[in-house]
Amino acid sequence: MKTRISGRPWRWSGLLVHFISGWLCAGPAAAQTRATLTGTVQTAAGAAMEFATLTLHRPDSAVVKTEFSDAQGQFRFDQVPTGRYLVSAAQVGYVRRWLGPVELPAAGLELPAIVLKASGATALKEVKVVGQKPLFERQADRTIVNVEGSPLAAGNTSLDVLARSPGVTVDGNDNLALRGKQGLLVLIDGKRQPMTGTELADYLRALPADQVKSIELITNPPAKYDAQGGAGIIAINLKKDQRQGTNGSANVAYGRGYYGKLNGGLSLNHKQKDLNLFGSYSYANRNGLGKLDIHRDFYQLQDGRRVLTGSSDQVNRQYPESESNSWKAGADYNLTEKTVVGAIISGLDSRLKRMPGTNLTTLYAADGTVRDRYAGTLSRRFVSPNAAANLNFKHTFAPDSGGSAELTADADYARYRTHRLQDVATRSELLSRPPTLVNSDQSGVLTIQSVKADYTRPLSKQARLEAGAKLSLVTSDNDVRFENTVDGIRTLDAGRSNRFKYDERISAGYVSYSQTVGKLSAQAGLRGEQTTATGQQVVGDLRFRRDYFQLFPSASLKQTLSDKHEVSVSLSRRIDRPSYGQLNPFRVIVDPTTSGSGNPNLRPQTSYNLELNHTFRQKFTTGLSYSITQNPIIDVVQPETDSTVVSTNVNLGRQHYYALTLTAPVDLTKWWTVYNNAVLYYNRFEGSLAGTALNRGRAAFTLSSNSTFTFGKGWGAEANGLYQSREQYGFFDLRPNGQLSLGVQKAVWDRKGTLKLNATDVLFTNKIRATSAYDNYVERFYQRGDQRIITLSFSYRFGNDKLSPSRRRNGGAEEEKRRAGGS
Numbered sequence: 001m002k003t004r005i006s007g008r009p010w011r012w013s014g015l016l017v018h019f020i021s022g023w024l025c026a027g028p029a030a031a032q033t034r035a036t037l038t039g040t041v042q043t044a045a046g047a048a049m050e051f052a053t054l055t056l057h058r059p060d061s062a063v064v065k066t067e068f069s070d071a072q073g074q075f076r077f078d079q080v081p082t083g084r085y086l087v088s089a090a091q092v093g094y095v096r097r098w099l100g101p102v103e104l105p106a107a108g109l110e111l112p113a114i115v116l117k118a119s120g121a122t123a124l125k126e127v128k129v130v131g132q133k134p135l136f137e138r139q140a141d142r143t144i145v146n147v148e149g150s151p152l153a154a155g156n157t158s159l160d161v162l163a164r165s166p167g168v169t170v171d172g173n174d175n176l177a178l179r180g181k182q183g184l185l186v187l188i189d190g191k192r193q194p195m196t197g198t199e200l201a202d203y204l205r206a207l208p209a210d211q212v213k214s215i216e217l218i219t220n221p222p223a224k225y226d227a228q229g230g231a232g233i234i235a236i237n238l239k240k241d242q243r244q245g246t247n248g249s250a251n252v253a254y255g256r257g258y259y260g261k262l263n264g265g266l267s268l269n270h271k272q273k274d275l276n277l278f279g280s281y282s283y284a285n286r287n288g289l290g291k292l293d294i295h296r297d298f299y300q301l302q303d304g305r306r307v308l309t310g311s312s313d314q315v316n317r318q319y320p321e322s323e324s325n326s327w328k329a330g331a332d333y334n335l336t337e338k339t340v341v342g343a344i345i346s347g348l349d350s351r352l353k354r355m356p357g358t359n360l361t362t363l364y365a366a367d368g369t370v371r372d373r374y375a376g377t378l379s380r381r382f383v384s385p386n387a388a389a390n391l392n393f394k395h396t397f398a399p400d401s402g403g404s405a406e407l408t409a410d411a412d413y414a415r416y417r418t419h420r421l422q423d424v425a426t427r428s429e430l431l432s433r434p435p436t437l438v439n440s441d442q443s444g445v446l447t448i449q450s451v452k453a454d455y456t457r458p459l460s461k462q463a464r465l466e467a468g469a470k471l472s473l474v475t476s477d478n479d480v481r482f483e484n485t486v487d488g489i490r491t492l493d494a495g496r497s498n499r500f501k502y503d504e505r506i507s508a509g510y511v512s513y514s515q516t517v518g519k520l521s522a523q524a525g526l527r528g529e530q531t532t533a534t535g536q537q538v539v540g541d542l543r544f545r546r547d548y549f550q551l552f553p554s555a556s557l558k559q560t561l562s563d564k565h566e567v568s569v570s571l572s573r574r575i576d577r578p579s580y581g582q583l584n585p586f587r588v589i590v591d592p593t594t595s596g597s598g599n600p601n602l603r604p605q606t607s608y609n610l611e612l613n614h615t616f617r618q619k620f621t622t623g624l625s626y627s628i629t630q631n632p633i634i635d636v637v638q639p640e641t642d643s644t645v646v647s648t649n650v651n652l653g654r655q656h657y658y659a660l661t662l663t664a665p666v667d668l669t670k671w672w673t674v675y676n677n678a679v680l681y682y683n684r685f686e687g688s689l690a691g692t693a694l695n696r697g698r699a700a701f702t703l704s705s706n707s708t709f710t711f712g713k714g715w716g717a718e719a720n721g722l723y724q725s726r727e728q729y730g731f732f733d734l735r736p737n738g739q740l741s742l743g744v745q746k747a748v749w750d751r752k753g754t755l756k757l758n759a760t761d762v763l764f765t766n767k768i769r770a771t772s773a774y775d776n777y778v779e780r781f782y783q784r785g786d787q788r789i790i791t792l793s794f795s796y797r798f799g800n801d802k803l804s805p806s807r808r809r810n811g812g813a814e815e816e817k818r819r820a821g822g823s
Contacts, residue, residue: 034519034563035104037077039111041069041089046337048073049091049116057086059101079618081563082106089114110461135708135718136166136675138621138663141222141556141570143167145215148239151718151743154253154756154793157284158212158236159204164720164741165215166677166704167661168234174201175635178217178231179625180681180700180727181657183576183605183633185221185229188236191388191412192226206284206324206350208263210251210795213239219625220556220570220611223510223525224454224466227552230574230607230629239267246270247799255791259287259319269799274334281327289786290318290357297778298642306775310371310642311364316591318357318378324350338396345389352382359591363643373429374592381421388414403458409451416446426592437485438493438589444478446580466512466525476502480586499538500584500600506531512554519560527552529575535583535600544600550575566615574609578602578633582649596647603651605631623661625681630654634730638690639777652687652694652730673708685730692731692774700727714747718758735769739787753796761788 041052052069056077064085069075086100094116102109137144145165147153153161163170167179176184186193186200188207193200216235218225225233239249252264265282294314299306330344359376390412397405420442427435454468478500482493512525530549536542556570584598607629614622632655637647659681666674684697702724709717723738743758768783 034079034560035082035106036108037080037085037087037104037111038108039075039087039114040073041075041091041114041116042073043094044115044117049094052089052091052116055088055090056080057088059084059086079560079563079566080104087111087114089116091116094118134665134673134675135706136665138615138619138665141220142216142218143663145217147209147212147214149716149745151716151745151756152720152741152758152760153209153212154251154743154745154754154758154791154795156209156255156758156760156789156791157205157286158207158209159201160760161209161212162204162215162234162236164704164706164722164739165217166663166675166706167217167679167702169702169724170201171635174198176200176234178219178234179659179661179679180683180702181231181627181659183230183607183629185226185233186236187233189238190235191390192228202322202350203348205286205322206326206348208251208253208265208282208284210253210263210793211238211265211267211280211282213237220554220572220609222523222556222572223512223527223552223554224468226470226508227527227529227550227573227575228577230576230605230609230627245272245800247797249795249797251793251795253791253793255789257786257789258289259786261286261288261789261791276332278331279327279329281325284322284324286322287786288320288322290316290320290783291785292316292318292781292783294779294781296645296780298639299776299778301775308366310366312593312643313362313364314591314593315360316357318355320355321353322351323353324348338398340394342392342394343390344392345387347385347387349386350382350384352380355380361591361593370430372431374426375429376424376426376592378425378591379423383419384417386414386416388412402460402463405455405457407453407455409453412448412450414446414448416448418442418444418446420588422589424589424592434487439483439485439490440480440496440589442478442480442586442588444476446477447475449473462516464514466514467510469509470507472504472506474502474504474580476500476580476584478584478586482587494539496587497539498586500535500586501538502533502535502580502583504531504533504580521558522556524555525553527554531577537585537600542600550606564617566618568613568615570609570611572609573606575604575606576633577604578649582633590647593644594647595644599648599650602633602649603631605629605633605651607655619665621661621663623659623663625657625659625661627657628654629657632685634685636689636731637772637779638774645777645779650689652685652689654686656682656684656697658682671710671712673710675706675708677704678702683727683729689731690774691776694731696728698726698728698733701725714751715745717744718742731772731774733771733773737766737768739763739766749796752798753794756793756795757791759788759790764788 037056041049041054043049048071050069050071050073054067054069054075056064058064065077065080067075067077082104084101084103086098087102088096088098090096097114097116099111099114102111135146135150137146143166147161152164159170162168169177171177175182176186178184193203214237216237217232218235219232221233248266248268250266255261263282263284265280267280268278270277295311297311298309300309326348328344328346330342332340332342334340357378359374359378361374363371363373365371390410393409395407422440424438425435450470450472452468452470454466457465459465480498482496483490484493506529508527508529510525510527512523514521514523528549528551531546533546535544552573552575554572556568558566558568560566582598582602583600585600586598588596590596607627609627610625612624631651633649633651635647636650637645639645659679662678664676666676668674678701680699680701682697682699686695688694702722704722707719711717720741724736726736727734739760740762741758741760742762743756745754745756747754766787770781772779
């Protein structure tokens, strides 16, 4: 259910000194021609090997650089000075292989396939060093957060980890933003989720962070991705066990703030010959607290002057008790060495077991005298059993001079059910009005079907062609019934009871071409999407139909200027369609004077996005961004009467966005690494709402600094600080906000077990203060919750330690699943 307000709980940091050191710690480097060294790693049977450790050595065996192979066994060393090198490949359970010396020319070099032979005598010491990655990685088109191994992730939710990622924020309505801009495409294991706002946040709260492997932040994606997401893509990748035989992992955690939070999970994997079986289950039971205080002033315009007509104060308290069960099961089967088929079924049963709440509202006349006082009690319950299935296919063609072409295909089916019950009892403490009780029962069914296919063809070692198509069908049916009880008499509220049906079909196709010429890499793509959507409110027979075709071009260039400097530029056009819930006109009562509602008149927002980046020494990045968005969709709280308001979504006219991003990873010592990120941005909105013209903006910034400590003997620690300055977003003026979190961990039992302890929001500064202002209405609110939490967790890994390549794939119904839930 949608929460009451729209603000942005931004974070703060006492670690700003790391930003200064980030730009002062760069040393000189010799100018020299650079090239790219590529290759593949495979088993003796010819299967691709993922997560093999590739090390580039000088002829005297000194280490130059280390990389990991991907799911196809491929690896790549970029920006390597030309010359002679040795290459070593290692993997747990296999014999290390040496290659070379090889001569790396200026044109680059592709090595022959490196074959690793299995070994039953792999030393345990190797297990301790293989697969270690930094917490943050900055690549050409994305930032990667390697959640695995983070002490702050243990026992927390996926939403907690996401909110601490560089440039990511979550506002008071649970809307995600990246670098100060909303409108994101969220993927979990390659699939877009069927929800936005609070419902997406509740899903991420139900998903333990211990299941997350990494998070990718992509600000300007290419044509292969769906055009949804004007601010970019957040891709959450879950853990996948790569070991042969039967193995798995288990974890349990307990946290305590005002109330307790328990979660645990188990994952199993069995790999034998051509068959791979996998499954996982997780459980979460979290109790919380929400506090919201609001002051409202209502005005009328008289002779060009704003005259106060009344005001109100509200004190709201809520005590949610949530429970969730999530599961996944699947299988991959190698039909041949080059053809793989797979199937996955998954589900999430999310429940708000009960959420009692209280509301005290005092209404004042213009002279400040009390007109009335309402006391209300609220009871909410929510059940959402969801299930999805996927069939996937992958075929790798025989290689030619350019490489191996690849064809993938997916078929997806998903069904999401929701059932919300709410009771709101209100009594007047000053006037002789009878007490009232409002009951609502809302249910909905969403069905998503999609098929997609993608084809990748290397034209040469320097050129690649990609093409694909996708068809998705969505059917949404929602029914709501309101009943009023006054003096013991219960009647149907026909004015608010209704049924809303929505159907949507999107047909899409794309083509993309990439080419490398010397030190210049170029990519250009074009995506086309045809959308047909119909909506109907059964009561009143209100209908709408939208039928439109749009093109979404994208292009990028990357030029290596020298061994120290690299520049890149990217341009794309993207779209944000309203979520199915945002279009749903049903009312949700938040308290006696506040309600939430969808808006069936919402139009998609479209944006052009331009980004320019400069990288120094492959480490320090400076980026400039600009976008212009037509019909931006924003959350608003607007007046309906002289004492009531409604929270909804509207289209404004235009949004201008400018940003400067600075990234500085610094190794202060061998045991202390700091990753600093700063975003200075400016949002300006143009439009009109509730009789108020809007043409305003404000410069704002976010700072984040994450310190990782490695002490040896299995000990490690992490400190994360974030700060968000004051900012203007639409009609909201939001005050500064921040958070400081600390964590420590210890590996035990030959590193198969890990004990972690962390504390979030240590200084209790994660609070929201904001003002929403119109010509006839001003609201000031203060919100805080159960966020200062101490968590103790334990995880254990068991089974065979031999790794094997993963061919598991994800489905194709990504965008529809993300939009299914509403705001």
